[in-house]
Amino acid sequence: MSKSPVLEVEDLKTHFFTKAGVARAVDGVSFSLARGEVLGLVGESGSGKTVTGFSLMGLVDPPGRVVGGSIRLAGEELVGKSERDWRSLRGRKIAMIFQDPMMTLNPVLRVDTQMIEAIRAHEHVSEEAARERARAALARVGIPSPDERLVAYPHQFSGGMRQRVAIAIALLNEPEVIVADEPTTALDVTIQAQILYEVQKLCAETGLAMIWITHDLAVVGGLADRVAVMYAGRIVEEGPVGEVLDGPLHPYTRGLIGSVPSHNQRGRRLTQIPGMAPSLLALPPGCSFAARCPRADAACTQMPELVSASDRRGVRCHHPHRPDEPAYEGGSA
């Protein structure tokens, strides 16, 4: 894997200025993404992973706003760009796939209309040339008889096919990065497996980098190269996917992994993380996980920094676990 990062995010902050106060949905997120790499962005609902994705696209709507930090795409700073510049970047350099394929395609426009317009928004090409590229993109994501499918309406596709169309649209202008926001969550597992296979193939073949936002650790384990775990607007742990899943350092990551039923732990009672995610409007000072953490002590009233645990891993915790500790505590129940 090449080491030149195509996307570097540093201390990104996206806050929502609501009547009830300022919600710090993303509060100091940093990561980088190399060409051809798939980064899994994991966290529970409300952890800020989707807002991170929208921030990368410049699609944060009021009352939300990117208030600080830096996003560099192939060396180009994106934070502070005008809407006009953003428009030209979106879909061309950085594209996005959404969670619900039933909702992302416009129901009253034919697929070819929706694909051709995506090309012609960025390039002056003839309609025939654009149509040919749209056809090729559909074929590339494994849609049979693309010529017929081009003139169909979205409701004539199944959910999985629609998500393939959405991926084909994201691929049309050969972007550097695709942000995929839980794109397989709404699909059944066999379709999910097919889509994951296609995506992996695409990244390997084209050097496309991808941010895969999900709460599904199994998907991350099978697809991503690296994983970043988000909690309350911050990344609490990151590293190569195998190392993180096998030897989580952060108590929250351990909690997440422990709450997933798994094949080799049959009969074991699932652990759960006590309490619930804190309100983003009133985050406690210090570590935001401290209130739910079995290891919390006085030190945790200070916000821990994201420190590197090895040359490839980072963790934001005063009392991290050792990587060789068994992932499951207690054993019997």
Add this chain to the structure above:
Amino acid sequence: MSVFILRRLLQSALVMVAMASIVFFGIHMVGDPVYMFVSPDMDQADIEKVTRALGLDRPIWEQFWAFMTSAIQGDLGQSFVFGESALGLIVQRMPATLELAFAALFLAIVFGIPLGLYAGLYPDSKTSKTIMAGSILGFSLPTFWVGIMMIMVFAVVLGWLPSTGRGETVDVFGIELSFLTLDGLQHLALPALNLALLKISLVIRLTRAGTREAMLQDYIKFARAKGLSRSRIVGVHLLKNILIPVVTVLGLEFGSLVAFSVVTETIFAWPGMGKLLIESIQQLDRPVIVAYLMMIVFLFVVINLLVDIVYSLLDPRVRLADRGN
């Protein structure tokens, strides 16, 4: 599609028959038209002669049977007042009313959709709040009052526009049309705007609600994520979706435009069907009243059918559901 249309036609015929009975028996409970045609110095024998001449001496169910049998053949009776075919009288006045209604519909679309779009896209701006306040006025002020005020302001005080009649008309295939001459257009302006006011408000509110709802949909965000220009997103992705409810409602409302023109035509002395109806009610000219009401029912039935067809053209999902049958 053809099965669908056939079924709808059958339903429509039933609606027409039901309406005919209601209208016919209803109107026979109101007053006795004979007394509109007799003078105080006539004796009983003369009155009976008039009654017989109008066919009012026969039992009501016999009258109804006679009415229905000729109605099926397209004859809705003779006007008591004019002695002409009632349907013919209405058809004669119809172009004027339809012209007025179409002009009002045109204004409703031309003003309503852009204003509603603006109010939906920028809900917090001052302009939007003004538009919405205006639409509440349009909804709540009575048509006749607004009409009189318009005459006061534009015809009496400012003297810009005429307030009565159709003005100069042009004959197109035997139909008189006002909007093709400047004079006719000036005559059309006030009544059309008066009639349109309610519909403009309706379209503004519908468009705004549709816009606000659609702007939150994923397909709009996805369109933005593709890097499309705002004009393309609003003009194609948004508009095509919100047009579905707007077309449905506007189509259905067209019937009520024709029906509501009664008030506007009376105020602006527009020589249409509505004015004829008011005059006929005053003179208890039963055949004309019945024929007018049947005409309006027929219009609603036809419009409903057309709206269903247009709707299926706009919304591909409706098209497929029908083909799948």
